[in-house]
Amino acid sequence: xxxxxxxxxxxxxxxxxxxxxxxxxxxIFNTWLWYKQDPGEGPVLLIALYKAGxxxxxxxxxxxxxITRKDSFLNISASIPSDVGIYFCAGGSQGNLIxxxxxxxxxxx
Amino acid sequence: xxxxxxNPRYLITVTGKKxxxxxxxxxxxxxxxxxxxxxxxxxxxxxxxxxxxxxxKGDVPEGYKVSRKEKRNFPLILESPSPNxxxxxxxxxxxxxxxxxxPQHFGxxxxxxxx
Numbered sequence: 001x002x003x004x005x006x007x008x009x010x011x012x013x014x015x016x017x018x019x020x021x022x023x024x025x026x027x028i029f030n031t032w033l034w035y036k037q038d039p040g041e042g043p044v045l046l047i048a049l050y051k052a053g054x055x056x057x058x059x060x061x062x063x064x065x066x067i068t069r070k071d072s073f074l075n076i077s078a079s080i081p082s083d084v085g086i087y088f089c090a091g092g093s094q095g096n097l098i099x100x101x102x103x104x105x106x107x108x109x
Numbered sequence: 110x111x112x113x114x115x116n117p118r119y120l121i122t123v124t125g126k127k128x129x130x131x132x133x134x135x136x137x138x139x140x141x142x143x144x145x146x147x148x149x150x151x152x153x154x155x156x157x158x159x160x161x162x163x164x165x166k167g168d169v170p171e172g173y174k175v176s177r178k179e180k181r182n183f184p185l186i187l188e189s190p191s192p193n194x195x196x197x198x199x200x201x202x203x204x205x206x207x208x209x210x211x212p213q214h215f216g217x218x219x220x221x222x223x224x
Contacts, residue, residue, distance in 0.1 A: 040218075041217060042218055043152070043199070044215070045214075088151065088152065090152075095157045095165060096157070099144075099151045099154075101149065101151035
């Protein structure tokens, strides 16, 4: 079946740093979505992208739908402690939504 | 308040004992979907429904059934649960599915343990 490769799997952040993560696939998607999941809760939608090349921001978050429709990235600028959590990308086509395995953001000790 | 409600939130049961996890949304959404989340595997789609009486298999449908008799409800049925179905389950809804894949709202999850 379709698969998404999300990287990095995990990363440590220091307050104020910028963060980048991305997802790639061998399949073309019509939609790219980015979610954040906090412990004990369901994923919460951060950004939705519907068109190849689209660049969308939501506060300190910026995401882009790759031109080839096979990839997407998410940037978080000037990270703050509440940014910790697990971030998921998801690629959609028709009714099917495929999720990446997540990027876990933790605070640098 | 717009929400997706799952019940139960937690369940411990035994192999072979039929169970149903209910999902209800109050947003008049056409699209509903079930996922399971396992460590290291992320979220995987079990079944989805584009509208009433329309259901389709996701990536991991084996051992599960769903029904969509009315727009607001989308129950997940495990006719004969097995230990490999121990997982965290999420229901989600969206205004409409199809090409636009509208943003999905997730419930808070149901943790199932099958002994």
